[in-house]
Amino acid sequence: MTLTQLEIFSLVAELRGFTSAAHRLGISQSAVSHAIKALEQELGVELFRRHQTLVELSDIGEQLLGRARGMLGLANTLQQEAADARGMKRGTLRIGSFGPTASNHLLPTILSHFRRDYPGIEVHVDEGPDRQVIQWLDQRRVDVGFVVLEQERFDTVALLEDQLVALIPVDHALAASTAVPLHALCDDPFILTEAGSLELVTRLFDQAQLQPKVRYRCTQLLSTLEAVSRGDGLSIVAQGSLPTYAHPRYLARPLSPSVRRRIGLAVLDRRQASPATLAFIALAQTLYPDPATHR
Incomplete structure (x- = not known):
């Protein structure tokens, strides 16, 4: 063998x-x-x-x-x-990433510094929904993955904390609200984004014993934003996944009560992680210190 x-x-x-x-x-x-x-x-x-x-x-x-x-x-x-x-001149690092928060906001900055410090390490990035990244970690298809915390069966470090927000068309009655209660999102058609916040949003409604009227299931955040902009329904997404520019046709409003979300890195067993994996985690922690210490 x-x-x-x-x-x-x-x-x-x-x-x-x-x-x-x-x-x-x-x-x-x-x-x-x-x-x-x-x-x-x-x-x-x-x-x-x-x-x-x-x-x-x-x-x-x-x-x-x-x-x-x-x-x-x-x-x-x-x-x-x-x-x-x-001197870590060679090697391979396999990363699992999901959604705009990890793939567009966190990963590019970390990778830019990592490639500068370790130019000989070949980096492979696989993207999929957060639940698929967890599956890749379990299957050892990736060395390290961005995940929504908490994940008790992995060794994890927290990098970013944001909150869930309601997405509302600008001409909707809820647009005048400063915060939106969860039950108010059950009267209109609902657009479920099957990306980084899917499990969290689904669990949120289940725990409140509420049933949204799911009309669309979008695999990409952009499709969700466009559907809300057209007035096709309301949605809940993570604030950190939204574009940095203001959009003229939809608004983001915090939930009431607020719902926090933490993003971090996970490995199966840190004791068995490769030096390249540990170097990537250490660099990420330097660039994004534990959000719990900055509240």
């Missing part, structure tokens, strides 16, 4: 195809097939179920994938620690 075989196994599982994995790795499909076949023969199990156009993990393949990614993560940490002894 080799690390190359485990890497190919992980990538085939991620992309659900031998051809896609071969293209990503820059090798032939036959080389990918041979590596998987050799690994299956050594382990004595079938890792994938083959179909005409795609492959899917078998039950035992699903179970072993986490172990394989754990071994690859440890190998990467070993290589990173060796690189650290040489």
